[in-house]
Amino acid sequence: MSTQGHEHRDDAGSRMGMWLFLFTELILFGGLFIVYAVYRYQHGEAFHLAARELDTFVGTVNTLILLTSSLTVALSIVAVRQGKRGLAVMLVGMTILLAGAFLVNKYFEWGHKFALGIFPGSPELLKRSSGEILYFGLYFVMTGLHALHVIIGMVILTVVGIMTARGTVSASSYVKLEVGGLYWHLVDVIWIFLFPLFYLLH
Amino acid sequence: MGSPVSPASQAEPDFYHVATKRRGIFAWILSTDHKRIGILYLVTMSFFFLTAVFIGFTMRLEMLTPGKTIIEPQTYNTLFTLHGIMMIFLFIIPGLPAVFGNFLLPLMIGAKDVFFPRLNLLSWWLFLTGGILAVVSVFLPGGAADTGWTFYVPYSIRTSTNVFPALTAAFVLGFSSILTGLNFITTIHRMRAPGMSWFRMPLFIWALYSTAWIQVLATPIIGITLILVALERFFGVGIFDPALGGDPVLYQHLFWIYSHPAVYIMILPALGVVSEIIPVFARRTIFGYKFIAFSSVAIAFFGSLVWAHHMFTVGMSNTGMFIFSLLTFLVSIPSAIKIFNWVATLYKGSIEVSVPLLHVLSFIVQFSIGGFTGLMLGALAINIHVQDTYFVVGHFHYVMFGGTGFGLFAAIHYWFPKMFGRMYAKKPAVVAWFLATVGFNIFYFPFFILGYLGMPRRYYDYLPEFQSLHVIATVGSWILVAGILIMVVNLLVALRRGARAEANPWGGATLEWTVSSPPPLENFHEIPIVTKGPYDFTPSAAETK
Numbered sequence: 001m002s003t004q005g006h007e008h009r010d011d012a013g014s015r016m017g018m019w020l021f022l023f024t025e026l027i028l029f030g031g032l033f034i035v036y037a038v039y040r041y042q043h044g045e046a047f048h049l050a051a052r053e054l055d056t057f058v059g060t061v062n063t064l065i066l067l068t069s070s071l072t073v074a075l076s077i078v079a080v081r082q083g084k085r086g087l088a089v090m091l092v093g094m095t096i097l098l099a100g101a102f103l104v105n106k107y108f109e110w111g112h113k114f115a116l117g118i119f120p121g122s123p124e125l126l127k128r129s130s131g132e133i134l135y136f137g138l139y140f141v142m143t144g145l146h147a148l149h150v151i152i153g154m155v156i157l158t159v160v161g162i163m164t165a166r167g168t169v170s171a172s173s174y175v176k177l178e179v180g181g182l183y184w185h186l187v188d189v190i191w192i193f194l195f196p197l198f199y200l201l202h
Numbered sequence: 203m204g205s206p207v208s209p210a211s212q213a214e215p216d217f218y219h220v221a222t223k224r225r226g227i228f229a230w231i232l233s234t235d236h237k238r239i240g241i242l243y244l245v246t247m248s249f250f251f252l253t254a255v256f257i258g259f260t261m262r263l264e265m266l267t268p269g270k271t272i273i274e275p276q277t278y279n280t281l282f283t284l285h286g287i288m289m290i291f292l293f294i295i296p297g298l299p300a301v302f303g304n305f306l307l308p309l310m311i312g313a314k315d316v317f318f319p320r321l322n323l324l325s326w327w328l329f330l331t332g333g334i335l336a337v338v339s340v341f342l343p344g345g346a347a348d349t350g351w352t353f354y355v356p357y358s359i360r361t362s363t364n365v366f367p368a369l370t371a372a373f374v375l376g377f378s379s380i381l382t383g384l385n386f387i388t389t390i391h392r393m394r395a396p397g398m399s400w401f402r403m404p405l406f407i408w409a410l411y412s413t414a415w416i417q418v419l420a421t422p423i424i425g426i427t428l429i430l431v432a433l434e435r436f437f438g439v440g441i442f443d444p445a446l447g448g449d450p451v452l453y454q455h456l457f458w459i460y461s462h463p464a465v466y467i468m469i470l471p472a473l474g475v476v477s478e479i480i481p482v483f484a485r486r487t488i489f490g491y492k493f494i495a496f497s498s499v500a501i502a503f504f505g506s507l508v509w510a511h512h513m514f515t516v517g518m519s520n521t522g523m524f525i526f527s528l529l530t531f532l533v534s535i536p537s538a539i540k541i542f543n544w545v546a547t548l549y550k551g552s553i554e555v556s557v558p559l560l561h562v563l564s565f566i567v568q569f570s571i572g573g574f575t576g577l578m579l580g581a582l583a584i585n586i587h588v589q590d591t592y593f594v595v596g597h598f599h600y601v602m603f604g605g606t607g608f609g610l611f612a613a614i615h616y617w618f619p620k621m622f623g624r625m626y627a628k629k630p631a632v633v634a635w636f637l638a639t640v641g642f643n644i645f646y647f648p649f650f651i652l653g654y655l656g657m658p659r660r661y662y663d664y665l666p667e668f669q670s671l672h673v674i675a676t677v678g679s680w681i682l683v684a685g686i687l688i689m690v691v692n693l694l695v696a697l698r699r700g701a702r703a704e705a706n707p708w709g710g711a712t713l714e715w716t717v718s719s720p721p722p723l724e725n726f727h728e729i730p731i732v733t734k735g736p737y738d739f740t741p742s743a744a745e746t747k
Contacts, residue, residue: 013317013392020384024422031426031456035441038452121438130440130447137439137446141430 011175018179022186025149029190032142036197039134046131051202053118054139058109059199062102063191069098070188073157073181076164083171085164092161092177095184099154106147110140139198146190153187156180216623216720234319237721239326240305241621246326247293247301248690250333254288255686257281262645262679265672268664275662279348280363282660284340286351287368291375292333294606295464298471299417300329300382302613303410305621307386309714309721310404312395312730317388325381332375339367350660352461355442355453359434366435369428376421376428379467383417386410395713397732401492404712404736408495409474412502416463416470420506424460427453451516458509466505468602469569470498472609473540476562479616480544481737482710483559484551488737490543497536504533511580515589523582530580537573541566556708557631561612564639568604572597575650590660593653599646611638611689618693619707623720624700626692634689641681648675712736 040047076091113136117124120137160180163169169177217237222229230238261281264271273281304322308315316322340346347368349358358365390411394403403411431453433439440446442453481488488494510518510526518526544566553559575597578584588594619625648671653659657668664672706715713732717725734740 010317010392013388016391017318017321017384017388020387020418021380024380024384024418027419028422028426031423031459034456035430035452038449039441042449043447120433120440126446133440133446134448137441141433141439141441145429 009173009175011178014175014179015182018182022182025186026190029142029145029193032138032145033193033197036138036142039131039138043129043131043134046129047135048202050132050135051198054199055109055112056199058105059195062105063195065098065102065105066188066191069095069102070185072098073184077174077178077181080164080169080174080177081171085167085170088169088177089161089165092157092164096154096157096161099150099157103147103150106143110143142194143198146187146194149187149190153184156183214718214722216718217723218623218720220723232323234315234323235723236304236308236316236319236322237621239322240301240303242326243296243300243304243329244621246330246333247297250288250292251297252690254285254293255683257285257288259679259683261285262676264662265664266676268666268669276345276348278662279660280340280346283347283350283368284336287336287347287372289602290351290464290468291372292329292336294468294602295375295379296329296382297468297606297610298475298613299386299410299413299467300325302406302475302617303382303386303471306617306714307389307407307410308393309620309717309725310407310712311390311393311398312713312726312732313389313393314724314726314729316385317392318385321381321385325378325385328374328378328381332371332373332378335367335371335374339364339371342367352457353428353431354457355431355434355448355450356444358431359443366432369432373425373428376425379417380421383414383421386414387418390414395726395729395732401495402732402735403495405477405488405491405494405498406471406474408498409470409477412498413467413470416467416502416506420460420463420467423456424464427456427460430456451513454513454516455510458512462509462512463502463506465598465601466501468606469609470501472565472606472613473498473501473537475609475613475616476544476565477540478710478712479558479562479612480547481739482616482708483554483556484548485554485709485739486547486551486737487735487739488543489546490539491735491737493539494543497539500536501533504529504536508533508580511585514582514585527580527582531577534573534577541570556615557626557628557635558612558616558708560632560635561608561615564635564642565605565608565612568600568608568642572600572602572604575600588653590658591653592649592657592659595659596646596649596653599649604642604646608638608642611635614693616708617714618696619703620714620719620721622697622700623703623718624696625703625707626696626700630688630692634685634692637681637685637688639685641678641683641685644678645675645682646678648672648678709739711738 072091073095076088076095079085079088079091113119118136119125120140125133125136157180160169160177163176217235222233224232230242233239233242260273261278264273264278304316307313342364344362344364347353347358347363347365348361349363349365349368353365353369353372390403390407430439430441434442434448438446440448442448442450444450477488477494508526508529510522511530514523514526575593579588579594579597615626615631652668652671652675655668657664703719705718707719708715711734713730714721716730
């Protein structure tokens with residue numbers, strides 16, 4: 001088994017790889033944004049009505065949670081660069097907790113909709129206009145895919161958090177934590193677009 | 203792997219023969235060496251290619267007579283679906299980048315490996331997983347998917363066949379393709395040897411670079427589209443289901459936003475291979491290096507903006523049709539630039555007629571025919587007449603097989619000595635080339651006439667007046683398959699009994715020919731310093747030969 005690897009580290013290259021991967025994630029959601037734009041154009045009225053049924057308060061709380069989590073992950077990188085690994089691990093842990101809080105909120109939000117009989121293919125939803133069916137279809141698909149990314153982000157943060165605790169990530173070599181943080185910011189940015197599209201555009 | 207200090211390259215074992223930590227097959231399937239991964243891709247891809255060839259051969263046999271010849275209609279539907287999925291996702295898309303890109307990219311830019319070696323291995327595992335899923339979907343209860351490789355809704359939502367495993371296969375293969383592209387872009391940016399400026403890169407690397415960008419930027423769209431179809435099947439979300447207000451045409455847009463650029467993922471590396479081979483066997487520096495390099499980028503860019511020309515009959519606005527038709531015509535400009543430059547390179551060169559060059563010449567002719575018929579399809583009036591006929595099938599087989607397929611044949615005959623350290627017998631290789639070229643053209647040229655006369659694609663049955671042309675095409679398929687078989691056997695024999703290859707059997711000037719054949723584990727003892735362009739056949743280089 002070859003162990004050639006690289007004799008010298010190239011952090012810029014590692015970051016570049018992550019940025020390229022983030023492009024692909026953006027475009028993955030980009031496909032959904034296209035679908036959203038087309039159907040919003042075709043069914044403006046129905047989207048307008050359906051959007052009122054979402055709880056703006058819960059959405060706002062979740063936005064604040066995610067923004068705060070982006071702050072904590074950014075601070076963890078600063079902490080590691082200053083050699084405060086313990087603090088960095090704590091900040092990564094806080095980010096993961098905030099991500100968990102986001103998911104709990106999302107769970108209750110979805111649960112409430114399910115309780116009202118609104119979910120893809122439900123008899124209740126099928127009684128409504130096609131614009132509303134599409135709105136809620138997109139709502140579940142887009143927030144669901146986003147929630148999946150939150151979970152993937154939590155796994156990545158756990159891994160880099162453990163690396164930081166063990167000292168694999170340190171003041172002299174922190175690119176792994178940095179790219180993990182980049183991924184987390186992406187999860188955040190996508191929510192920044194989902195929030196107004198579903199909750200605020202009445 | 204501590205490399206020995208001695209710079210004496212004679213005594214050094216090649217990468218096949220160095221001691222490995224793992225034994226047997228694990229030395230391969232867990233290796234992060236780009237050369238081993240390239241060979242892994244070659245083996246798996248060849249298996250899928252030959253299977254898909256056999257499927258195509260069976261379909262053509264079925265079309266020998268009207269009505270049933272050997273298989274049932276439903277079998278025919280699943281066969282053309284499988285043929286498409288395997289040829290596109292398992293052979294042409296990974297073919298040149300994953301096999302030859304992996305093996306050669308680090309060698310050609312003077313690096314020891316790709317930037318992310320472990321990610322590279324993961325790509326191959328994803329590729330294998332996707333391939334296995336595609337094969338397994340055939341044998342699961344419910345039967346193989348019968349939607350065509352395009353998975354058009356609403357049929358793909360309604361059919362009871364195993365569409366979901368096929369969708370998952372395509373999704374996983376897309377992910378593999380993205381990771382390969384991401385790896386190559388980073389490698390090309392960060393790991394070029396000192397002195398290897400952008401304009402000293404071999405043109406194959408430019409082609410891989412353009413391809414990699416399409417892989418990274420276009421593939422996610424098909425990913426999300428396939429996810430949506432799967433969700434539609436399981437939950438009835440409604441996004442593509444006309445019964446719930448969804449729009450099937452929107453599916454077609456999303457599908458082609460990826461799948462048209464994917465056509466350029468398939469052809470661009472082949473264009474790069476041709477640009478490598480022509481200067482070597484014409485013993486001249488390439489004509490118009492920068493034009494060829496930038497035309498790859500231009501093809502990647504314009505090729506991403508033409509997707510709706512697959513959909514001229516779905517009911518678009520005239521403005522939309524006009525714009526997409528115009529953009530389609532624009533793509534032909536960078537493609538034509540390449541052809542003119544290749545011909546200009548050959549002009550007054552001291553041409554050595556070798557097997558790779560023969561395949562390249564077939565490529566140029568067939569790719570031109572494919573390109574011109576593509577322009578005919580891009581013209582609105584003709585398009586509506588021949589939409590979904592054999593004309594379209596003939597066109598894309600001329601580009602995909604006559605182009606990329608022959609580009610791949612050229613590549614394997616050109617780099618075989620480097621990859622395996624053996625030479626193949628020339629005579630059988632020439633016979634195989636001749637049969638493949640003749641068979642290919644007898645096979646697919648009648649498709650243009652059939653399509654123009656109105657033979658629809660994917661039909662199991664046809665009117666009796668089409669039979670003579672179908673018979674000609676079927677006979678062509680036999681000649682083509684004979685050619686491919688001779689080629690495969692000849693190369694397999696060469697693996698065992700071929701004469702040992704020197705480091706530089708063709709007199710190439712790019713970096714991969716400066717190391718022994720097959721290359722040592724770490725490619726280069728010392729990272730080379732590049733002082734000249736890739737096609738500089740100056741006397742000093744020739745005298746040493």
